Amino acid sequence: MHFQSVTFDLDGTLLDTIADLAEACRLMLDEVGAPQRTQAEVHSFVGKGMAVLVERCLTHDKAPTAEALHAAIESFKRHYTEVNGRFTQVYPGVIEGLQAWKAGGLKMGVVTNKPGMFTEALLERMGMADYFDVVVSGDTTAHKKPHPEPILHACRLFGVRPDRNLHIGDSENDIHAARAAGCPTYCVPYGYNEGKPVDSADCDALVSDLFAAHRQALTFKTS
Known part of the structure:
Protein backbone atom coordinates (compact mmCIF):
# COMPACT_ATOMS: atom_id res chain seq x y z
CA MET A 1 0.00 0.00 0.00
CA THR A 17 -22.54 12.49 17.72
CA ILE A 18 -25.37 14.83 16.71
CA ALA A 19 -27.83 13.59 19.33
CA ASP A 20 -25.32 14.29 22.12
CA LEU A 21 -24.41 17.69 20.70
CA ALA A 22 -28.07 18.65 20.23
CA GLU A 23 -28.91 17.64 23.80
CA ALA A 24 -26.00 19.66 25.21
CA CYS A 25 -27.09 22.63 23.08
CA ARG A 26 -30.68 22.26 24.31
CA LEU A 27 -29.59 22.27 27.95
CA MET A 28 -27.20 25.18 27.36
CA LEU A 29 -29.80 27.31 25.58
CA ASP A 30 -32.33 26.61 28.31
CA GLU A 31 -29.81 27.60 30.98
CA VAL A 32 -28.86 30.91 29.33
CA GLY A 33 -32.45 31.71 28.36
CA ALA A 34 -31.93 31.69 24.59
CA PRO A 35 -34.33 30.33 21.92
CA GLN A 36 -34.02 26.63 21.23
CA ARG A 37 -32.53 25.13 18.07
CA THR A 38 -33.69 22.01 16.24
CA GLN A 39 -31.43 19.00 15.85
CA ALA A 40 -31.30 19.77 12.12
CA GLU A 41 -29.99 23.25 12.89
CA VAL A 42 -27.36 21.86 15.25
CA HIS A 43 -26.41 19.38 12.51
CA SER A 44 -25.71 22.30 10.16
CA PHE A 45 -23.71 24.18 12.82
CA VAL A 46 -21.16 21.41 13.47
CA GLY A 47 -17.72 21.51 11.85
CA LYS A 48 -15.53 24.31 13.13
CA GLY A 49 -15.29 23.45 16.80
CA MET A 50 -17.18 23.95 20.03
CA ALA A 51 -16.99 27.74 20.26
CA VAL A 52 -18.36 28.20 16.72
CA LEU A 53 -21.14 25.68 17.40
CA VAL A 54 -22.23 27.59 20.50
CA GLU A 55 -21.97 30.96 18.75
CA ARG A 56 -24.09 29.71 15.85
CA CYS A 57 -26.71 28.44 18.29
CA LEU A 58 -26.91 31.89 19.90
CA THR A 59 -26.83 33.95 16.71
CA HIS A 60 -30.18 35.10 15.36
CA ASP A 61 -30.55 38.71 14.20
CA LYS A 62 -27.17 39.60 15.67
CA ALA A 63 -24.15 37.89 17.14
CA PRO A 64 -24.00 37.39 20.92
CA THR A 65 -21.86 39.63 23.09
CA ALA A 66 -18.50 38.29 24.23
CA GLU A 67 -19.85 37.94 27.77
CA ALA A 68 -22.93 36.01 26.62
CA LEU A 69 -20.83 33.75 24.41
CA HIS A 70 -18.38 33.00 27.21
CA ALA A 71 -21.22 32.09 29.60
CA ALA A 72 -22.84 29.88 26.97
CA ILE A 73 -19.57 28.08 26.19
CA GLU A 74 -19.02 27.32 29.87
CA SER A 75 -22.59 26.05 30.13
CA PHE A 76 -22.17 23.88 27.05
CA LYS A 77 -18.95 22.38 28.44
CA ARG A 78 -20.71 21.31 31.64
CA HIS A 79 -23.67 19.77 29.86
CA TYR A 80 -21.69 18.10 27.10
CA THR A 81 -19.37 16.52 29.65
CA GLU A 82 -22.44 14.78 31.06
CA VAL A 83 -24.01 13.64 27.78
CA ASN A 84 -20.84 12.98 25.73
CA GLY A 85 -21.24 9.47 24.32
CA ARG A 86 -24.71 8.88 25.78
CA PHE A 87 -26.55 8.83 22.45
CA THR A 88 -23.57 8.52 20.07
CA GLN A 89 -23.72 5.84 17.38
Whole structure:
Protein backbone atom coordinates (compact mmCIF):
# COMPACT_ATOMS: atom_id res chain seq x y z
CA MET A 1 0.00 0.00 0.00
CA HIS A 2 1.16 3.54 -0.79
CA PHE A 3 0.15 4.76 2.68
CA GLN A 4 2.05 4.38 5.94
CA SER A 5 -0.55 6.05 8.14
CA VAL A 6 -4.17 7.14 8.12
CA THR A 7 -5.89 9.93 10.03
CA PHE A 8 -9.62 10.11 10.63
CA ASP A 9 -11.99 12.92 11.44
CA LEU A 10 -14.20 12.04 14.42
CA ASP A 11 -17.67 13.64 14.39
CA GLY A 12 -19.50 12.71 11.21
CA THR A 13 -16.82 10.24 10.06
CA LEU A 14 -16.26 7.68 12.83
CA LEU A 15 -19.15 8.59 15.10
CA ASP A 16 -22.60 10.11 14.77
CA THR A 17 -22.54 12.49 17.72
CA ILE A 18 -25.37 14.83 16.71
CA ALA A 19 -27.83 13.59 19.33
CA ASP A 20 -25.32 14.29 22.12
CA LEU A 21 -24.41 17.69 20.70
CA ALA A 22 -28.07 18.65 20.23
CA GLU A 23 -28.91 17.64 23.80
CA ALA A 24 -26.00 19.66 25.21
CA CYS A 25 -27.09 22.63 23.08
CA ARG A 26 -30.68 22.26 24.31
CA LEU A 27 -29.59 22.27 27.95
CA MET A 28 -27.20 25.18 27.36
CA LEU A 29 -29.80 27.31 25.58
CA ASP A 30 -32.33 26.61 28.31
CA GLU A 31 -29.81 27.60 30.98
CA VAL A 32 -28.86 30.91 29.33
CA GLY A 33 -32.45 31.71 28.36
CA ALA A 34 -31.93 31.69 24.59
CA PRO A 35 -34.33 30.33 21.92
CA GLN A 36 -34.02 26.63 21.23
CA ARG A 37 -32.53 25.13 18.07
CA THR A 38 -33.69 22.01 16.24
CA GLN A 39 -31.43 19.00 15.85
CA ALA A 40 -31.30 19.77 12.12
CA GLU A 41 -29.99 23.25 12.89
CA VAL A 42 -27.36 21.86 15.25
CA HIS A 43 -26.41 19.38 12.51
CA SER A 44 -25.71 22.30 10.16
CA PHE A 45 -23.71 24.18 12.82
CA VAL A 46 -21.16 21.41 13.47
CA GLY A 47 -17.72 21.51 11.85
CA LYS A 48 -15.53 24.31 13.13
CA GLY A 49 -15.29 23.45 16.80
CA MET A 50 -17.18 23.95 20.03
CA ALA A 51 -16.99 27.74 20.26
CA VAL A 52 -18.36 28.20 16.72
CA LEU A 53 -21.14 25.68 17.40
CA VAL A 54 -22.23 27.59 20.50
CA GLU A 55 -21.97 30.96 18.75
CA ARG A 56 -24.09 29.71 15.85
CA CYS A 57 -26.71 28.44 18.29
CA LEU A 58 -26.91 31.89 19.90
CA THR A 59 -26.83 33.95 16.71
CA HIS A 60 -30.18 35.10 15.36
CA ASP A 61 -30.55 38.71 14.20
CA LYS A 62 -27.17 39.60 15.67
CA ALA A 63 -24.15 37.89 17.14
CA PRO A 64 -24.00 37.39 20.92
CA THR A 65 -21.86 39.63 23.09
CA ALA A 66 -18.50 38.29 24.23
CA GLU A 67 -19.85 37.94 27.77
CA ALA A 68 -22.93 36.01 26.62
CA LEU A 69 -20.83 33.75 24.41
CA HIS A 70 -18.38 33.00 27.21
CA ALA A 71 -21.22 32.09 29.60
CA ALA A 72 -22.84 29.88 26.97
CA ILE A 73 -19.57 28.08 26.19
CA GLU A 74 -19.02 27.32 29.87
CA SER A 75 -22.59 26.05 30.13
CA PHE A 76 -22.17 23.88 27.05
CA LYS A 77 -18.95 22.38 28.44
CA ARG A 78 -20.71 21.31 31.64
CA HIS A 79 -23.67 19.77 29.86
CA TYR A 80 -21.69 18.10 27.10
CA THR A 81 -19.37 16.52 29.65
CA GLU A 82 -22.44 14.78 31.06
CA VAL A 83 -24.01 13.64 27.78
CA ASN A 84 -20.84 12.98 25.73
CA GLY A 85 -21.24 9.47 24.32
CA ARG A 86 -24.71 8.88 25.78
CA PHE A 87 -26.55 8.83 22.45
CA THR A 88 -23.57 8.52 20.07
CA GLN A 89 -23.72 5.84 17.38
CA VAL A 90 -20.84 4.21 15.51
CA TYR A 91 -21.39 4.53 11.76
CA PRO A 92 -21.75 1.31 9.73
CA GLY A 93 -18.45 0.01 8.38
CA VAL A 94 -16.33 1.90 10.91
CA ILE A 95 -15.27 -0.99 13.12
CA GLU A 96 -14.66 -3.26 10.13
CA GLY A 97 -12.64 -0.51 8.50
CA LEU A 98 -10.56 0.21 11.58
CA GLN A 99 -9.85 -3.49 11.99
CA ALA A 100 -8.72 -3.72 8.37
CA TRP A 101 -6.43 -0.71 8.69
CA LYS A 102 -4.99 -2.06 11.94
CA ALA A 103 -4.39 -5.50 10.44
CA GLY A 104 -2.44 -3.83 7.63
CA GLY A 105 0.03 -2.40 10.14
CA LEU A 106 -0.65 1.28 9.40
CA LYS A 107 -0.27 3.93 12.06
CA MET A 108 -3.68 5.38 12.88
CA GLY A 109 -4.82 8.66 14.34
CA VAL A 110 -7.81 10.89 14.99
CA VAL A 111 -7.66 14.54 13.92
CA THR A 112 -10.71 16.43 15.15
CA ASN A 113 -11.83 19.95 15.97
CA LYS A 114 -13.50 18.64 19.15
CA PRO A 115 -11.71 19.86 22.34
CA GLY A 116 -9.41 17.33 23.95
CA MET A 117 -11.46 17.20 27.15
CA PHE A 118 -14.22 15.55 25.13
CA THR A 119 -12.28 13.63 22.49
CA GLU A 120 -10.38 11.19 24.69
CA ALA A 121 -13.41 10.52 26.89
CA LEU A 122 -15.63 9.83 23.88
CA LEU A 123 -13.19 7.40 22.29
CA GLU A 124 -12.89 5.55 25.61
CA ARG A 125 -16.65 5.39 26.13
CA MET A 126 -17.17 4.06 22.61
CA GLY A 127 -14.45 1.41 23.04
CA MET A 128 -12.36 2.83 20.20
CA ALA A 129 -9.34 4.39 21.93
CA ASP A 130 -7.05 1.39 21.44
CA TYR A 131 -7.22 1.66 17.64
CA PHE A 132 -5.33 4.96 17.57
CA ASP A 133 -1.65 5.75 18.01
CA VAL A 134 -2.21 9.52 17.92
CA VAL A 135 -5.12 11.81 18.86
CA VAL A 136 -5.01 15.46 17.76
CA SER A 137 -7.91 17.49 19.15
CA GLY A 138 -9.13 21.00 18.44
CA ASP A 139 -6.92 22.47 21.15
CA THR A 140 -3.82 20.32 20.60
CA THR A 141 -2.29 22.79 18.14
CA ALA A 142 -2.68 26.54 17.67
CA HIS A 143 -5.01 26.01 14.71
CA LYS A 144 -8.03 23.86 13.88
CA LYS A 145 -9.00 22.32 10.55
CA PRO A 146 -9.28 23.61 7.81
CA HIS A 147 -5.76 24.76 8.75
CA PRO A 148 -3.26 21.99 7.89
CA GLU A 149 -1.38 22.11 11.21
CA PRO A 150 -3.44 19.44 13.04
CA ILE A 151 -2.82 16.90 10.27
CA LEU A 152 0.84 17.90 9.95
CA HIS A 153 1.21 17.50 13.71
CA ALA A 154 -0.17 13.97 13.49
CA CYS A 155 2.25 13.16 10.66
CA ARG A 156 5.17 14.42 12.74
CA LEU A 157 4.10 12.24 15.65
CA PHE A 158 3.80 9.27 13.29
CA GLY A 159 7.17 10.03 11.71
CA VAL A 160 5.47 9.79 8.31
CA ARG A 161 5.67 12.15 5.33
CA PRO A 162 2.33 13.89 4.70
CA ASP A 163 2.07 12.44 1.19
CA ARG A 164 2.18 8.96 2.76
CA ASN A 165 -0.67 9.77 5.14
CA LEU A 166 -4.29 9.36 4.04
CA HIS A 167 -6.83 11.63 5.73
CA ILE A 168 -10.46 10.53 5.82
CA GLY A 169 -13.23 12.95 6.73
CA ASP A 170 -16.73 14.14 5.98
CA SER A 171 -16.36 17.83 5.20
CA GLU A 172 -14.72 20.65 3.31
CA ASN A 173 -12.73 21.36 6.49
CA ASP A 174 -11.11 17.94 6.13
CA ILE A 175 -10.51 18.34 2.41
CA HIS A 176 -8.93 21.79 2.74
CA ALA A 177 -6.77 20.74 5.69
CA ALA A 178 -5.54 17.61 3.92
CA ARG A 179 -4.85 19.41 0.65
CA ALA A 180 -2.88 22.14 2.44
CA ALA A 181 -0.95 19.49 4.37
CA GLY A 182 -0.08 17.61 1.19
CA CYS A 183 -2.11 14.51 2.11
CA PRO A 184 -4.42 12.51 -0.13
CA THR A 185 -7.96 12.66 1.21
CA TYR A 186 -11.06 10.45 1.04
CA CYS A 187 -14.52 11.55 2.12
CA VAL A 188 -17.60 9.74 3.39
CA PRO A 189 -20.99 11.06 2.20
CA TYR A 190 -22.98 10.54 5.40
CA GLY A 191 -21.43 13.15 7.70
CA TYR A 192 -22.16 16.76 8.58
CA ASN A 193 -20.19 19.21 6.38
CA GLU A 194 -22.13 22.11 7.90
CA GLY A 195 -25.34 20.96 6.25
CA LYS A 196 -24.02 20.67 2.69
CA PRO A 197 -23.31 17.52 0.65
CA VAL A 198 -19.62 16.88 0.17
CA ASP A 199 -18.46 17.23 -3.44
CA SER A 200 -16.74 14.11 -4.77
CA ALA A 201 -14.76 16.29 -7.18
CA ASP A 202 -12.90 17.91 -4.29
CA CYS A 203 -11.41 14.72 -2.78
CA ASP A 204 -9.41 11.78 -4.09
CA ALA A 205 -12.30 9.39 -3.51
CA LEU A 206 -15.84 9.50 -2.15
CA VAL A 207 -16.25 6.22 -0.28
CA SER A 208 -19.42 4.71 1.17
CA ASP A 209 -17.82 3.81 4.50
CA LEU A 210 -14.46 3.17 6.18
CA PHE A 211 -14.24 -0.43 5.07
CA ALA A 212 -14.74 0.70 1.47
CA ALA A 213 -12.05 3.33 2.08
CA HIS A 214 -9.58 0.59 2.97
CA ARG A 215 -10.35 -1.31 -0.24
CA GLN A 216 -10.02 1.90 -2.25
CA ALA A 217 -6.67 2.71 -0.63
CA LEU A 218 -5.23 -0.60 -1.83
CA THR A 219 -5.55 0.65 -5.40
CA PHE A 220 -4.40 4.25 -4.79
CA LYS A 221 -2.04 5.55 -7.46
CA THR A 222 0.00 8.74 -7.24
CA SER A 223 -0.33 11.17 -10.13
